[in-house]
Amino acid sequence: MQSIWTKTTEIENFESLNGDIRTDVLIIGGGITGILCGYMLKKAGIDCVVVEADRILSGTTKNTTAKITYLHGCIYDKMIKRYGLEKAKLYAEAQIDAIEEFRKLSEEFPCDFEEMCSYVYSLNDKNKIEKEAEALQKIGLDAKFVEDTGLPFKIAGAVCVENQAGFNPFMLLKELAKDISIYEHTRVLEFKPSYVVTSKGKIYANKIIVATHFPLNNKHGS
Ligand SMILES: Cc1cc2nc3c(=O)[nH]c(=O)nc-3n(C[C@H](O)[C@H](O)[C@H](O)COP(=O)(O)OP(=O)(O)OC[C@H]3O[C@@H](n4cnc5c(N)ncnc54)[C@H](O)[C@@H]3O)c2cc1C
Known part of the structure; x- marks a missing residue:
């Protein structure tokens, strides 16, 4: 079943990461949580980046009843x-x-x-x-x-x-996303002490917000 939001609102595409970068706050996941965090941080003058494994808003958020x-x-x-x-x-x-x-x-x-x-x-x-x-x-x-x-x-x-x-969550989030640095098709693969490894390069960050809905480091014992 197609989401009513994707059917009625087109979301712009964002480039994927191309090489290594540095940011103050890295937000992993571009659903409603990641985009709202990115917007709020940006508004507070904090340097931040959102990375999304697929397209933004393509996870749980696209199916919300809102x-x-x-x-x-x-x-x-x-x-x-x-x-x-x-x-x-x-x-x-x-x-x-x-x-x-x-x-x-x-x-x-x-x-x-x-x-x-x-x-x-x-x-x-x-x-x-x-x-x-x-x-x-x-x-x-x-x-x-x-x-x-x-x-x-x-x-x-x-x-x-x-x-x-x-x-209409897509109407809102589409606008909020315009003010944020976003990299789509960039999956976080591994956490290192001062950076994360993504499918498209490393991201050095002072702080990390995991907004992936499901834990991404869900390994035995971690
Ligand atoms: C049918 C349905 C109805 C709902 N109705 C309501 C409602 O009426 N009201 C309400 O408040 N809530 C509702 N919810 C719940 C709400 O939709 C979710 O709580 C919310 O969308 C979660 O958003 P999120 O950003 O946390 O997760 P998601 O939207 O899932 O976003 C997480 C993102 O992280 C990305 N990601 C995952 N792993 C990685 C990785 N390794 N690297 C980079 N990116 C990664 C994913 O691709 C995804 O885009 C509903 C949910 C469903 C399914």
């Missing part, structure tokens, strides 16, 4: 039980800050940002959903238990929160 929300399934009831109310509040606050950051970015870079409600529903477990709504309320969030979501099938119940959002 909802921006602090609801991620039923997590808050569990989180309060396991880590306590204060930590759950901190987590929620970080999520709310992130929504706000996306809102600000969308003002500068139009990307079909649209405020909407977010729902987490269950087909058969009303109790679980009620508990999640209560957990969110304990944290101080404006969550409601609802039975009608407009879905064309019957549900046991849903948690509904307002002021969440949806956006």
